[in-house]
Amino acid sequence: MIAVVDYGMGNLRSVQKALERVGAQAKLVERPEELEAAEKLVLPGVGAFKDAMEGLRDRGLIGPILRHIRESRPFLGICLGLQLLFTESMEDGLHDGLDVIHGRVVRFPENHLKIPHMGWNRVSFKKDVPIARGMPEAPYMYFVHSYYVCPDDPSVTVATTDYGSEFTSMVWKDNIFATQFHPEKSQAYGLTLLRNFAGLC
Amino acid sequence: MLAKRIIPCLDVKGGRVVKGTRFLNLQDAGDPVEVAAFYDQEGADEITFLDITASHEQRDIIIDVVANTATEVFIPLTVGGGIRNLEDIRRLLKAGADKVSINTAAVKDPELINHASRRYGSQCIVVAIDAKRIPLATSRDQGRPLPSVPSNTLRWEVYINGGRTPTGLDALEWAKEAEARGAGEILLTSMDCDGTKEGYDYELTRRVSESLDIPIIASGGAGRLEHFYEVFTSGKADAALAASVFHYRVYSISEVKRFLAEKDVLVRF
Numbered sequence: 001m002i003a004v005v006d007y008g009m010g011n012l013r014s015v016q017k018a019l020e021r022v023g024a025q026a027k028l029v030e031r032p033e034e035l036e037a038a039e040k041l042v043l044p045g046v047g048a049f050k051d052a053m054e055g056l057r058d059r060g061l062i063g064p065i066l067r068h069i070r071e072s073r074p075f076l077g078i079c080l081g082l083q084l085l086f087t088e089s090m091e092d093g094l095h096d097g098l099d100v101i102h103g104r105v106v107r108f109p110e111n112h113l114k115i116p117h118m119g120w121n122r123v124s125f126k127k128d129v130p131i132a133r134g135m136p137e138a139p140y141m142y143f144v145h146s147y148y149v150c151p152d153d154p155s156v157t158v159a160t161t162d163y164g165s166e167f168t169s170m171v172w173k174d175n176i177f178a179t180q181f182h183p184e185k186s187q188a189y190g191l192t193l194l195r196n197f198a199g200l201c
Numbered sequence: 202m203l204a205k206r207i208i209p210c211l212d213v214k215g216g217r218v219v220k221g222t223r224f225l226n227l228q229d230a231g232d233p234v235e236v237a238a239f240y241d242q243e244g245a246d247e248i249t250f251l252d253i254t255a256s257h258e259q260r261d262i263i264i265d266v267v268a269n270t271a272t273e274v275f276i277p278l279t280v281g282g283g284i285r286n287l288e289d290i291r292r293l294l295k296a297g298a299d300k301v302s303i304n305t306a307a308v309k310d311p312e313l314i315n316h317a318s319r320r321y322g323s324q325c326i327v328v329a330i331d332a333k334r335i336p337l338a339t340s341r342d343q344g345r346p347l348p349s350v351p352s353n354t355l356r357w358e359v360y361i362n363g364g365r366t367p368t369g370l371d372a373l374e375w376a377k378e379a380e381a382r383g384a385g386e387i388l389l390t391s392m393d394c395d396g397t398k399e400g401y402d403y404e405l406t407r408r409v410s411e412s413l414d415i416p417i418i419a420s421g422g423a424g425r426l427e428h429f430y431e432v433f434t435s436g437k438a439d440a441a442l443a444a445s446v447f448h449y450r451v452y453s454i455s456e457v458k459r460f461l462a463e464k465d466v467l468v469r470f
Contacts, residue, residue: 048322121202187275
């Protein structure tokens with residue numbers, strides 16, 4: 001069973017439905033004990049970083065999430081669920097994240113480009129990522145975000161996207177996969193990624 | 202870089218698609234879920250539902266339509282029409298909408314934009330603006346729909362209640378205010394061009410797009426392939442919305458995208 005963490009942030013139903021579409025059993029969970037029982041965990045989310053951390057903390061979910069990751073069970077972070085893995089975010093002040101991946105979350109620079117970065121953009125894979133198999137070299141994926149992640153260790157960046165400059169659009173470290181884009185909104189290739197994640201052992 | 206988006210809009214009334222009789226290969230061309238799935242397969246970058254249900258009692262039907270669509274279609278879904286308050290927004294998002302577009306309610310209570318974007322995030326709050334050119338008293342061409350006049354004298358007025366009620370608001374100023382209050386996107390419809398099939402209002406679109414940092418979806422007037430090209434190039438739109446050209450199968454979405462790609466406009470395939 002794949003647990004989709006429900007902590008009050010955004011459209012989780014589409015994540016659940018997309019996982020079901022690819023044949024996985026997915027359940028929205030918001031209680032710590034339900035999370036402990038999950039083989040795989042998906043941490044989705046759109047909205048503000050600070051609210052999201054509070055949402056996790058208030059529900060007592062931070063411990064179970066960290067334990068899940070430490071026990072090497074597969075984990076997929078999506079959008080804010082990617083950013084929350086980092087040490088800290090500069091969104092609306094400076095806020096601590098889960099610090100599973102060292103680095104920080106920063107805002108796109110003010111220049112001629114529109115913010116949020118919203119729409120379909122190419123994701124260029126730099127490595128052979130297990131959950132990205134069966135995809136073209138640089139598929140279009142759907143993004144909606146104003147902040148992006150800067151990992152201290154560049155080797156965790158497995159895909160980048162160009163928006164004025166290259167930013168990290170996917171990270172992979174051991175059992176942790178996380179995307180800045182929304183696979184649940186990225187049509188066929190997004191579903192391929194979720195199918196691959198659901199099939200991980 | 203970001204691809205330009207092509208967004209088909211479905212007018213939905215009492216849970217049924219109002220236009221769309223030319224979908225010969227669909228079992229039920231009136232079923233919004235089926236039509237949305239069809240557009241998804243054809244390459245639509247997003248889907249927009251405009252709920253034009255008039256009666257209050259039937260307004261819950263759109264919630265079911267959204268919920269059913271969210272199990273079939275895995276591209277972004279925007280829902281607009283008749284949204285009055287935070288509770289309406291919450292229910293649509295919970296049912297599976299990715300964004301909601303608010304029009305009349307935002308004009309009547311601009312604070313709604315602030316509250317909604319703070320609560321749910323700017324990315325899901327689209328402010329829809331229906332704009333109409335203000336006839337120029339000095340122009341002898343007053344009767345013509347799109348007079349050619351020095352651009353610094355052109356102005357557009359915001360209309361609400363489905364284009365029935367003028368507000369006195371300047372469309373460009375209102376768009377800026379909507380952005381400042383937290384809108385994540387502007388859906389900009391030219392009332393002058395809507396239904397003409399003679400092209401978008403490129404001047405309006407360009408002015409708003411250049412004055413704002415958030416994406417602009419142009420709407421109203423698409424009739425030929427060139428219109429899509431023009432709205433992305435001279436209009437500087439980030440996305441183009443169209444209804445009848447797609448519903449009546451004048452063009453498929455993939456035809457539009459192929460045309461744009463041949464002219465070096467970045468689109469997703």
